[in-house]
Amino acid sequence: MNDASNSLARQADGLARTAIEVSNLYGFLATIFRQEISAQFLTHLRSADVRATLEAGNIDLGERVFDGPASEVLEELAVEYAALFLG
Secondary structure (H helix, E strand, O other), rough: HHHHHHHHHHHHHHHHHHHHHHHHHHHHHHHHHHHOHHHHHHHHHOOOHHHHHHHOOOOOOOOHHHHHHHHHHHHHHHHHHHHHHHO
C-alpha cells in the first residue's frame, strides 16, 4: 500500500471508532431516558470502565452517583426521573 492508501485506511478506522463511540453514547442515553435506573444498571454505571469512559467524554454525573449509598442514589434518581418524564 502507498502512503495515500494507508492514510485513507487510518481515517476510515478513526471514523469507524467514532461511530461506535457515538452509538454507545446514544444507547446509554436511550437507556436512562426509557426507564428509571435499576440497581443493576447503577452497579454497571459505577464500574471503573464506564466511569473512565464518561470522564473521557467530559460527562459529569456528579460524585454522589458514583460514591453515594446505592439506595439513596436510586431513590434520588427515581424522583428526578419522575419529575422529568412523568410530570
